[in-house]
Amino acid sequence: MLLTWRACVHLFYWQTDTMFHLHGSLKYYLYPLPVDMRKSFYTLSGVVNSLMKQNVRDGGVFIFINRHQNVMKILHMEYAGLVIYHKRLESGRFKLPAFDENTTSITINWQDLMTIVQSVKIRCGKPRKNVNKNLLFS
Numbered sequence: 565m566l567l568t569w570r571a572c573v574h575l576f577y578w579q580t581d582t583m584f585h586l587h588g589s590l591k592y593y594l595y596p597l598p599v600d601m602r603k604s605f606y607t608l609s610g611v612v613n614s615l616m617k618q619n620v621r622d623g624g625v626f627i628f629i630n631r632h633q634n635v636m637k638i639l640h641m642e643y644a645g646l647v648i649y650h651k652r653l654e655s656g657r658f659k660l661p662a663f664d665e666n667t668t669s670i671t672i673n674w675q676d677l678m679t680i681v682q683s684v685k686i687r688c689g690k691p692r693k694n695v696n697k698n699l700l701f702s
Contacts, residue, residue, distance in 0.1 A: 585642050586649070588674035591624045596663045596670055598631035605646045608639045616669040620646070627677065633657040636681070656684040 595616055603611070608628060612620045620626065626639040634657055638649040658680050663670050672680075 585647075586625060586638070586640065586674075590640075590674070592627060592672045592674065592677055593618060593624055594627045594660070594670040594672050594680075595629075596660070596667055599628040599637070601628075601630045601635045601637060603628075603637075605639070605648060608637065608648070609646070612639065618669065625677075627672075627680075629658055629660065633660065651681065653684060656686040659683045659685050 593612075593616060595611060599608075599611065608626070609620045611628070612618050612626050616626065618624060618626070620639065620641050623641060628637045628639070629635070634653040636649075636651045636658060638651075640647050640649070660680065661670065661672070661676065
């Protein structure tokens, strides 16, 4: 039986029921230090192995935040391979839990992750004005 691409995609979704596989029964690990968000699958896996002392293939979910706390990447090994979820805030910052500076990994649960994502701290500073530099010198 020869399947077209469309048939394969429908078969995939039919068998998995959903595209996203994050839920409350998984183990979640937050890396508390800032991470360069240019990192992708293999370099984030290296952070998990070398700095967090975990194995990405064990099924855990690994959460990384950038220095400004406005970008989050979540690395997870699913049955078909590695997946990265990427969230960028237009304004505000993620509110992270308190942690010891010597900690290399914070174990959290699904509800903690939802709290981090949903309780964004909005910045109270003055809004920046977009200035046309060509108008300054005319």
